[in-house]
Amino acid sequence: MPPHPRPRAMKSPAPVSPGLLEQIGGLWSSLAGVMLVWSMLRPYLPRQLLDHFAGRFLRRHARWLVALADPYLTVTVAEYDGERLKRGDVYEHAKAYLSHRCARRARALRAEPARNADRFVLTLGDNEEVTDEFRGATVWWHSVPSPSRHHGPITWYGGGGGGGGVVLDGAGRTYRLVFHQRHRDLVVESYLPHVCREGRAIMAANRRRKLFTNSGDRYGNWRHVVFEHPSTFDTLAMDPAKKREIMDDLDAFRNGKDYYARIGKAWKRGYLLYGPPGTGKSTMIAAMANYLDYNIYDIELTSVATNTDLRRMFIETKGKSIIVIEDIDCSLDLTGNRSKKKPKKAPVLVPGPGPADDDVTKAPPPASEGEQSSPRDATASKVTLSGLLNFIDGLWSACGGERIIVFTTNHVERLDPALIRRGRMDKHIEMSYCCFEAFKLLARNYLAVDAHPLFDDVRALLQEVDMTPADVAELLTPKCAAAAAAEDSCLANLVKALQVAKKATTAEACGASCSIVIHDDEEVVEDE
Numbered sequence: 001m002p003p004h005p006r007p008r009a010m011k012s013p014a015p016v017s018p019g020l021l022e023q024i025g026g027l028w029s030s031l032a033g034v035m036l037v038w039s040m041l042r043p044y045l046p047r048q049l050l051d052h053f054a055g056r057f058l059r060r061h062a063r064w065l066v067a068l069a070d071p072y073l074t075v076t077v078a079e080y081d082g083e084r085l086k087r088g089d090v091y092e093h094a095k096a097y098l099s100h101r102c103a104r105r106a107r108a109l110r111a112e113p114a115r116n117a118d119r120f121v122l123t124l125g126d127n128e129e130v131t132d133e134f135r136g137a138t139v140w141w142h143s144v145p146s147p148s149r150h151h152g153p154i155t156w157y158g159g160g161g162g163g164g165g166v167v168l169d170g171a172g173r174t175y176r177l178v179f180h181q182r183h184r185d186l187v188v189e190s191y192l193p194h195v196c197r198e199g200r201a202i203m204a205a206n207r208r209r210k211l212f213t214n215s216g217d218r219y220g221n222w223r224h225v226v227f228e229h230p231s232t233f234d235t236l237a238m239d240p241a242k243k244r245e246i247m248d249d250l251d252a253f254r255n256g257k258d259y260y261a262r263i264g265k266a267w268k269r270g271y272l273l274y275g276p277p278g279t280g281k282s283t284m285i286a287a288m289a290n291y292l293d294y295n296i297y298d299i300e301l302t303s304v305a306t307n308t309d310l311r312r313m314f315i316e317t318k319g320k321s322i323i324v325i326e327d328i329d330c331s332l333d334l335t336g337n338r339s340k341k342k343p344k345k346a347p348v349l350v351p352g353p354g355p356a357d358d359d360v361t362k363a364p365p366p367a368s369e370g371e372q373s374s375p376r377d378a379t380a381s382k383v384t385l386s387g388l389l390n391f392i393d394g395l396w397s398a399c400g401g402e403r404i405i406v407f408t409t410n411h412v413e414r415l416d417p418a419l420i421r422r423g424r425m426d427k428h429i430e431m432s433y434c435c436f437e438a439f440k441l442l443a444r445n446y447l448a449v450d451a452h453p454l455f456d457d458v459r460a461l462l463q464e465v466d467m468t469p470a471d472v473a474e475l476l477t478p479k480c481a482a483a484a485a486a487e488d489s490c491l492a493n494l495v496k497a498l499q500v501a502k503k504a505t506t507a508e509a510c511g512a513s514c515s516i517v518i519h520d521d522e523e524v525v526e527d528e
């Protein structure tokens with residue numbers, strides 16, 4: 001690289017005609033005349049004018065000479081753009097395009113996992129070169145490895161004649177595209193957009209949904225597994241009208257790129273899911289991801305050291321993703337300075353607003369009475385409420401776009417109003433106890449029944465008793481796959497459990513002691 005033009009075939013020299021010799025002689029005498037006039041005029045011309053003329057003349061002719069000697073131009077596509085904050089989209093597209101189009105012809109390849117877990121994708125290995133044809137033009141792609149492991153900046157330089165380029169200082173791989181200068185317009189205006197378009201389509205086809213987590217990583221690095229949760233809106237038991245409303249909201253968000261641009265809002269949306277344990281908050285998140293075909297980033301806030309780490313983690317997330325903080329009331333003291341209430345799991349916290357970046361240097365507040373059992377050591381999270389607010393809707397939160405942020409909590413009343421106000425958490429969804437419509441869906445999914453004589457009993461009891469969808473689902477699960485008429489026994493057992501729960505509620509209301517035991521053999525027994 002760059003490619004060498006093919007040597008021309010040798011020909012025997014043609015005899016020089018006398019006319020040509022005469023022309024060359026004339027040219028020389030004209031040139032001599034110009035030089036003579038120039039040397040006579042030169043002492044009378046101003047110095048600046050001479051310098052200016054000489055500079056321009058030399059520059060122009062140097063470029064011309066370079067282009068004559070090397071007519072090939074170079075475009076570099078770096079793995080990291082924006083000073084290494086995130087991997088460049090163009091690089092990803094080029095990589096997908098090359099693995100699809102050209103990797104078959106390459107000799108050095110790298111294997112990466114594909115959508116289907118049993119398969120892998122081959123990409124260009126380091127220093128590998130392949131050719132591609134586009135509308136009659138030949139171009140060359142070269143994969144340049146990172147020159148060192150040292151993390152340094154990317155420096156761009158403008159180029160003349162041979163084109164621009166990039167100086168890499170350990171900033172990831174680079175693809176170098178080389179082509180003849182006569183194809184410049186074709187490459188810039190048609191070929192590169194074609195590469196991006198094709199690459200994007202290939203990436204979409206190969207995409208495997210991923211579940212990312214930072215859990216257990218003090219430096220806030222994302223690790224992922226393939227996301228394969230089977231929950232969908234079809235299997236999610238909840239009031240159908242409410243479900244439809246959520247799906248419409250998600251559709252509006254997914255198709256709302258232009259709308260968000262028009263109203264000047266970052267393309268993101270916050271969902272707050274609240275309700276008792278077992279009402280399907282996590283199940284709803286999985287259904288949302290499956291419905292939108294988005295990745296999930298599950299943030300374990302107590303594993304994030306500082307607000308700066310939180311911001312960096314956010315920047316590293318990609319578009320088309322759901323960023324989740326589960327049980328947010330347990331993660332931090334999110335009441336800021338407004339309340340003395342302590343978080344359930346009591347991680348170390350730094351109260352108060354304050355700039356997001358300064359928190360690294362803040363000393364943790366002294367442990368108050370009752371907190372001695374959870375020592376505030378150096379490894380504790382220093383993420384603050386202000387850092388979290390910044391994460392949700394600060395300036396950085398707008399980068400990338402197409403992100404949904406979901407908080408879940410069992411205790412919505414414990415959260416600071418600033419955290420969940422509209423605009424931050426745009427949609428508040430209460431996940432409540434099982435209603436009859438939700439039960440019907442569970443009965444259809446778990447037992448394949450749409451109607452049964454016991455349905456009326458279940459309807460009446462669910463109006464009086466609170467039972468979570470998780471409990472209903474458990475009672476509707478046949479304990480033996482081969483059991484005949486499983487629906488009869490499961491539904492009967494559910495009715496019994498609801499009756500016992502109703503009695504317990506009544507007894508509790510009148511102060512009597514009562515406990516409910518559900519034995520493994522599915523018999524619901526009441527102890528008084």
Ligand SMILES: Nc1ncnc2c1ncn2[C@@H]1O[C@H](COP(=O)(O)OP(=O)(O)OP(=O)(O)O)[C@@H](O)[C@H]1O
Binds near residue numbers: 236275277278281469
């Ligand atoms: N609405 C629902 N529809 C279908 N299944 C449900 C629903 N709610 C709960 N389940 C069942 O109960 C199990 C637990 O539900 P899930 O973890 O989603 O509840 P949660 O509200 O997130 O609980 P927690 O607050 O304890 O995290 C799920 O695996 C699912 O099988």
